[in-house]
Amino acid sequence: MLMPQNDRSARRAEPDLPESGVADLNAWYRLHSANAVLSHALTGPRQGRIALVSSFGAESVVLLHMISVIRRDTPVLFIDTQMLFAETLVYQQEVAERLGLRDVRVIRASPDDLHREDPDGTLHQRAPDACCALRKTAPLERALQGFDGWITGRKRFQGGARTQLDFFEEEPGTGRMKVNPLAHWAPGDVRTYMEENRLPRHPLVARGYPSIGCIPCTTPVGPGESPRAGRWRSQEKSECGIHFMDGRVIRKGENA
Numbered sequence: 001m002l003m004p005q006n007d008r009s010a011r012r013a014e015p016d017l018p019e020s021g022v023a024d025l026n027a028w029y030r031l032h033s034a035n036a037v038l039s040h041a042l043t044g045p046r047q048g049r050i051a052l053v054s055s056f057g058a059e060s061v062v063l064l065h066m067i068s069v070i071r072r073d074t075p076v077l078f079i080d081t082q083m084l085f086a087e088t089l090v091y092q093q094e095v096a097e098r099l100g101l102r103d104v105r106v107i108r109a110s111p112d113d114l115h116r117e118d119p120d121g122t123l124h125q126r127a128p129d130a131c132c133a134l135r136k137t138a139p140l141e142r143a144l145q146g147f148d149g150w151i152t153g154r155k156r157f158q159g160g161a162r163t164q165l166d167f168f169e170e171e172p173g174t175g176r177m178k179v180n181p182l183a184h185w186a187p188g189d190v191r192t193y194m195e196e197n198r199l200p201r202h203p204l205v206a207r208g209y210p211s212i213g214c215i216p217c218t219t220p221v222g223p224g225e226s227p228r229a230g231r232w233r234s235q236e237k238s239e240c241g242i243h244f245m246d247g248r249v250i251r252k253g254e255n256a
Contacts, residue, residue: 025168034181048148051075056092057212068099081135083214149177
């Protein structure tokens with residue numbers, strides 16, 4: 001894991017979130033730890049309103065645990081697409097209770113939107129991007145109204161467009177800041193943190209699911225494959241639409 005900057009650098013005036021630009025923030029926190037980045041986002045003097053968006057997936061418990069230590073009343077937004085594995089729903093409740101999270105908000109698409117756009121639940125077969133927009137992107141955008149920033153669990157080692165990920169990003173078209181405290185972590189860092197803090201694993205991880213989404217669009221991953229190879233397998237799609245670059249949904253292979 002990354003170590004903090006030296007004492008000489010630490011004496012400089014620390015940037016404020018979200019007033020400072022992402023370049024200043026990334027330069028300042030370049031050699032800081034994930035915990036320092038997250039602490040700044042949650043407790044900085046001008047951080048604004050910020051939420052953690054969590055899938056309660058394979059590695060989500062790391063950030064959820066950090067949140068519970070630093071500020072457990074941080075809003076946690078959990079998107080229930082109504083197509084999730086039963087194991088994910090049970091895990092979400094168990095982790096939230098175990099960590100004492102005080103403000104978990106379950107986000108869903110409106111019944112009217114679902115009835116109008118996906119009445120038979122097969123939209124994912126015909127138009128997976130439209131299904132993600134309906135069940136994930138639109139509900140999250142509504143939930144994020146009023147927030148100045150949000151925290152994600154994305155990491156560079158997950159590959160694709162994430163290989164150049166920084167701690168801080170400016171979200172195009174919204175004015176919000178995105179914070180990625182674990183951007184520079186390696187797989188071993190995640191495992192070590194979970195083991196040292198005795199955190200519960202998502203039950204599907206042991207069954208070959210290192211990245212877990214909706215049932216129809218998630219398959220087990222084989223030896224040597226990317227952790228996200230099981231998401232939208234055999235489709236030209238690698239992101240659900242929650243994460244954009246330059247205003248576009250990221251496709252497989254772009255910006256890799």
